[in-house]
Amino acid sequence: MARIIGGIGTTHVPAIGKAIAEQKHDDPYWKPFFSGFTAVHKWLQTERPDVAVVFSNDHGLNFFLDKLPTFAVGAANEYRNEDEGWGIPVSRAAKGDAPLSWHLINNVVEDGFDITMCQEMLIDHAVTIPLNLMWPQGGWPPIVPVAINTVQHPLPSMARCFELGRSVGRALASYPQDLKVVVIGTGGLSHQLDGERAGFINKEFDTLCMDQLSADPEALTHYTIPQLVELAGAQGVEFLNWMAMRGALGGTVRELHRNYHIPISNTAAATLLFENRPRAERRKAA
Ligand code: DHB
Ligand code: FE
16 A cells, blocks of 8 residues: 655746755755755655655746646656746756556546646756755656646635645555655745835744644635635646645644745745654544
8 A cells, every 4th residue: 555654845946956956055045955955864764765755836838828727637657848938957857656646636536627638748947946855865766746727817716735645645555566656846935026016024823824734724724725825826726736735634733844945046935744644543542
């Protein structure tokens, strides 16, 4: 049986890719951000997940405004990156796990999620930067990428993304192969890249989101998308990816690590590491 061992939320700002390429980890601007990954590296080295399910949003590399699926799941054995125009080097490709992808696709469709299935899919900075941050020496595990539309309105609701995560969690629990899975949500936290509120950041709301994500994620499902845009910024809606990640985890999680730093580029940069508490352990603790 596949087992979800934990969840990680992280920002995916493209400038991080340039800083990695230029080895700016100890630069005063970057150090408070990169140092937030030491605990994540230690945990990943100890836990050694076999596969990562990555909830993120595509920024125009696969899907543009003319055709934009609400939810798209990769079902390939390899996912390439391409030049996105951010001035960061094109990343290495990520391996896929097509049999696991198809298992997830079958199960979430049966659960009522009319996803788009992609036997070919590119990955953009929203996947490659988190993988590079978490596994800086390479050695990325195979991934199942799940792209959530956070770009073109109408967006899926907080509740719907949380439910998608729960459906993925149930699908993983019924996968016959013994696999240790880490679930990842990328993007956010608060940021707005354009318009009158360009540069908008909301530390108070970000803190509330991180607190509730661990303690009471269902409470966050009450925010509407217009409220989320107002409180987190037009691109802060990438928090939907974190909601899906949290949904895939069990009812109870333990927050092992948190880092929050303002700003990286135009974004409030956050890193959150959750250990998943399996049901038996929760019963024992109760
Ligand atoms: C920035 C943040 C993002 O989430 C993104 O996709 C692109 C740019 C930024 O803050 O520069
Ligand atoms: Fe983004």
